[in-house]
Amino acid sequence: MKTSEIVLLTGISIFAGVLLFNSLDMPFSSGMTFGPGFVPLIVAGALLLTIAMKVLHGLTPRTSAGAQVEMNDSEDRVASTGDAAPQRARSHLHAGLGIVGLMGVMALAIASMGYIGVMTPLALLMILVSWYFAGHSLIRSIGVTLLVMLAIYGVFALWLRIPLH
Amino acid sequence: MLDTLASLGGGFSDILNPQNLLLIFVAGLIGTVVGALPGLGPSAGIALMMPLTFGMSQTAGLCLLTGVYLGTMYGGRITAILINTPGDAPAIITALEGYPLMRQGRGGLALGVSALSSFIGGTIGLAVLVFFAPVVAEYAIFLGPSEYFLLMVIGLSTIVLLAGDNIFKAVIATLFGVLVSTFGSDYISGYVRFGFTPELIEGIDFVAIIIGLYGLGEVFFNLEKRIVLNLGRPEFRFSDYFPDRGSLKTSFWPVMRGGVLGTSVGILPGAGATVATFLSYALERKLSRRPEKFGDGAIEGLAGPESSNNAGVPGSLIPLITLGIPGSGGTAIMLGALIMFGMQPGPLLMIQSGDVVWAMIAGLIVGNVFLLASNVLLIPVFINALRLIQNHLSSIVLGLCVVGAFSLNYDIFNIWIVLVFGAVGYLMKKNDYPTGPFILAVVLAPLTENYFRQTIMQAQGSWDVFVTRPVSLGLLIFLVLIVAASIAKKVVAKRRGDTTP
Secondary structure, eight states, rough: HHHHHHHHHHHHHHHHHHHHHHHHSOSSSEETTETTTTTHHHHHHHHHHHHHHHHHHHHSSSHHHHHHHHHHHHHHHHHHSSSTTTHHHHHHHHHHHHHHHHHHHHHHHHHHHHOSSSSHHHHHHHIIIIIIIIIHHHHHHHHHHHHHHHIIIIIIIIIIIOOOO | OHHHHHHHHHHHHHHOHHHHHHHHHHHHHHHHHHHHHHTHHHHHHHHHHHGTTTOOOHHHHHHHHHHHHHHHHHHHHHHHHHHHHOTTTHHHHHHHHHHHHHHHTTTTHHHHHHHHHHHHHHHHHHHHHHHHHHHHHHHTTTOOHHHHHHHHHHHHTTHHHHHOOHHHHHHHHHHHHHHHHHEEEEETTTOOSSOGGGGGGGGGHHHHHIIIIIIIHHHHHHHHHTTOOOOSSSSGGGTTSSOHHHHHHHHHHHHHHHHHHHHHHHHHHTHHHHHHHHHHHHHHHOOSGGHHHHHHHHHHHHHHHHHHHHHHHHHHHHHHHOOOOOSSSHHHHHHHHHTTTTTTOOOHHHHSHHHHHHHHHHHHHHHHHHHHHHHHHHHHHHHHHHHGGGGGHHHHHHHHHHHHHHHTTTTTTTHHHHHHHHHHHHHHHHHOOHHHHHHHHHHHHHHHHHHHHHHHHTTOOOOOOHHHHHHHHHHHHHHHHHHHHHHHHHHHHHHHHHHHH
């Protein structure tokens, strides 16, 4: 299993676990029908069970043909073969961490929107994406972002009267 | 029949003047633009235009609102195809087949096929609205929760087709979608489930989920893989934007089938258009000679559901006009507009205000023609606009996702939802987890649960209701046949595979 899949399944497991725990307090049945706790309890349990089976399935040793297919499917494993393997693996890791960093910066931007409005943090975020991640020059990134923000302001704030600031 | 045509003729004579024609044309264009913006759909479009109708006559006001409604349906497919950001549930299939076509440099073709399919689907829906509305509505009221429940289950059964090769991944995605849909007030008991924050009392906004899952998830994925579009320089060769004869031939029957399916299922309140779109997709995949192409830009996979989606607009107006029952957010606002204009929605509407209703239907027919023309002519503009911004697409889509999420109810909370589901979408895409089953479960699971509980409650705890009601029994048999056919097909395919050396 790839690291990113482990992260995804761990996140979903925690989510299902929290909902399972909270659904224990909800009525399982009401009158002649099922209660509000019925679906979340059953589905959260089933989800945790399926994830456990998926993990076990991933850990079970495979036949050589199956293992070959798995290796072809997985970028991480492809990256681990050949001469340029360590460099490619580092590149994948670097790119993945970059996206995690972008999510963190975006979280900060959203948190600040409650204090200074949507437009300014969004503009800074767009400049960062254009300059650092997409590789454009800083001047170009600022220029394009300003144009886009003007268009967004014109359509959403002036025409549709959505309070963006 | 002749009476109907005479009434429709009267409606046309009311609206065929330069002022109303201009109004319908402008309304369609505004609807297209609003529908193309992430986060804004028919409800927002109609609500935005409502104040403009205050000084207008009933006919002009309703032409404006229905024009916007129809326009948003056309507009919703544009962002789904161009930037993989569907604005509503039916547009998910559009993104599933249209976006790969765009990535192959055939975005113009995808937009052209989708505009034509939408037009034909809308026309089929309008024909049913004109000629069969009272009959259809008469039968529709005999459907109870048990029938609705089974229809939702049939809709959910299309998950099998969207599942991909790994059954574990599909099941995890589906169950995860069902869990996400359980947030918020329970409609049967009023119990608030998982109201960890005040915003969650109303549940998680579905549109914020799809903006995150598809729009932002795609941005994260493309940034990591350094995927950049290469659509070339802006060009204005019209031949690139119109479907060729082969594409038209491929899409003809899917469009017809989608139109009929969209009208008949689109009548159902709640998720009629969504179920119809997914069923149309499933049907086309079953009938296709090359089902393996689905998901990679199959023309018939785009055409059928698009036709089905737009056929659902007149379909959803049938219960509104004949019974006064709104089947969606957009028709609920239309209901408010009818009341605002002093009309009484319900069985007496056609008797008391028949002339206005027929003028509105005539306006829809004219609007459908205008929208085909304007949308086909605008395709080069959309494609070349995308070519102009293709190098900066990631930051622009990110901006639209954030602003679109905020526009849902002017709240930062939905931007958090977009970020969370952007991360989920990115991880799902990176690990080949299918998003189709997840999103279908998010849309249909709450309705399925509610109808199921209502059915059992009405039957006083008995399950016999599913086999004692004729329509219910018919749907159940149909469902069993679908499942049996799927299993038999897989077994036969496996046996063939085993015997092949």
